[in-house]
Amino acid sequence: FIFVNIDKTEHINAFRSQITVLPDVLECHHLAGAYDYLLKVSVSDTDALESFLTNKLKKITGVSSSNTFITLATLKEELNC
DSSP states (O other), X not given: OEXXXXXXGGGHXXXXXXXXXXTTEEEEXXXXXXXXXXXXXXXXXXXXXXXXXXXIGGGSTTEEEEEEOOOSOOSOOOOOO
């Protein structure tokens, strides 16, 4: 899971259009609070995570900061279809 902040309001549309086409991004949620967005990302390992952060996320216009959390285990997950 990656929390993301966007530096300026005018960069929101660029962020949204670029983040939603990345195959590693499973979910993208717009938030109220300390962060602007929450991403659920699936990568194969920590090297792939580093590559995603460095080569994809941080190159998107407007991304000013991110905070990454790694899930150790999933106790419950429901899919609403």
